[in-house]
Every structure is written in structure tokens, then in C-alpha cells.
Amino acid sequence: MNTGKIKFSIVVPIYFNALNIPHTVPRLQKLQELLPDCELEFVFVDDGSKDNSFQLLLEAKQQDERIKVIKLSRNFGSMSAIQAGLQYASGDCIGVIAADLQDPPELFVDMIKEWRNGKKVVLATRSDREESLSQKMFSNSYYYLLEKFALKDYPKGGFDFLLVDKQVAQEVIDIGEKNTNVMSLIYWLGHDREYFPYVREERKLGKSRWTMSKKIKLFIDSFVSFSYMPIRFMSALGVITALLSFLYGVYVVVGALSGWIPIQGWTTIIALITFLLGIIMVMLGIIGEYLWRILDESRNRPSFIVDEVYE
16 A cells, blocks of 8 residues: 555646636646645646647646646647657556546545555546437447457446556556557556546537547447457358358259249349448458558557657
8 A cells, every 4th residue: 555645647638628728727736635645747738739728738837837748749649649648647646537627537536545555547437428319329339349349347338537557557658559549458458447437527618529530430449459359240241141142042043943933133143242242342441440550550650749848
């Protein structure tokens, strides 16, 4: 059990959060009153924002030397921004939270207690969320499939608000995996975990930049990185299609020779060809996702480029 004074770093990815920053920074700073035995460090990672988020962060840093600002050269995505934050955080334990205040920062107080008791990974899991029905359906389906086919016992509501030991953060950095879900990667590491359920609040300021295309990419990244289900699906589909095609071929040949069914015309043939070609194209697309990621890893390019560091 760690009972002495510790350094606690909080990583916050920033992307078009100009409206949130004036509220987020003071609320995080107030944690010092709740954590008098912690030395706080705030690591804000500007992920290529095109609004005035970066300028607001620099202004906040002038007022508080505990703030560290990491400016990426362009938008690399929230997962890469979190990886950058973990790399530059220097705390004994490191928290990750979004800048939109949908997650309660005060929960870090209880999370640190669990870390002090020996838990290297403490997850704030969503028991519910104040979002639209369509958003809930997409999120619930995503996490259901992730738990069913990729990471067993994964929290049903998912998580992206967490606290980890510096050892876990270093493991994520050393792995250096691109096109991945950092949260799922932390879960995959397998360290002892503690869970804190909470209700995620609706976003009150600004517009979410978590677009459908980004959600789909995360969905694909998660399954390609942590599950062999897509490949197994292709194999099973290929076997089933081949078997059905063989049986149908036998049926047509025997029926034509016996005279009890007419010889099929070109319409049926075209329908079968287009159906099979559609299946083949889906299979090639899945294989392409794997091949592209293999190529991307083989290039050994970093998952993010740091333009400037203000500390």
C-alpha cells in the first residue's frame, strides 16, 4: 500500500474544446483540495485543434505551472493523443479523462484510494449514459460485440475514464501499437482491475467531434487488434457458401438430367454470380484491413508527432 505523498498526472486529450477548457481546467484544479496528499500534474494534449484551444491552454499554463501542454503537429486521433499524454506524464499514477466534463473528475479521489491499495488499473465504467437512443444503441452494440468476440468480461458500458499505475502506462508506450484502442489495450494487459460505475452526463458545451467515421474506425481497429473473429467469419462463410453452391449445383444437374426441373436461365446465373462476388469483395475488404495494418506497422512510423512541448 502506498501511503506517502505521490505525484498524480491527469492526461486530457484536446480537440476543438475551446468552449470546455475554461470550465475543465478550474474543475481539475479543484481536485487539489480533495487530494491534499498528491502533487498534481495536468497534461493537456492538443490534437491538432483548429479553434483557439491551444491558446487557451497556454494562457492557463501561465497561471498554473502544474499544467503541461503537448502540441501535436496535426490531428492524429484521440487514441494517439492519449498515448502522447501517457508518454509525457511523470506521475506515479496517471489518470485519463475527456475534456468535455461528461465524466466526473471527482471520482479520481476514490480511484486513487484503490490504486494505493494495490490496483494497477482502476476503471470508471458507464452504467448508463445521458445520450440519444441512437448513440446508446451504437455504443451498446459495439461493447457487446467487443466482449462477445474479442475481450471476455469487458465492461458492458465501456470506459475511457481511468487511472493506471506508471508501470501500465510504460507498458502501453513500449508496445507502441498504432491503429488500436488504447482502452482495450490496457484491459488486454490483464493487470488487477477495480471498477467504479457511474452515469455519463450529456455534453453541455460544444459539439462532439466523435463522428460516425471515427466510431467505425475504432470499431474496426478494436476487432482487428484484439480478435480473430473477422478471419474466422470469412473462413466459415467460405465453407458454408462452397457447400451450398455444391449442393445447389448437384440439385440443378440432377434435376436437368431427370427432366423434372427446367434448365436455369441466365437471370439465375447472374444473380448467383453477383451474390458470390459480393461475398468475395467483403472477404477481400476484411483481408485488406489486416494487410493495411501490417503495412502501417512495418513502416515503423510513430503514431503521433509532437510539435512542441510546454512544461
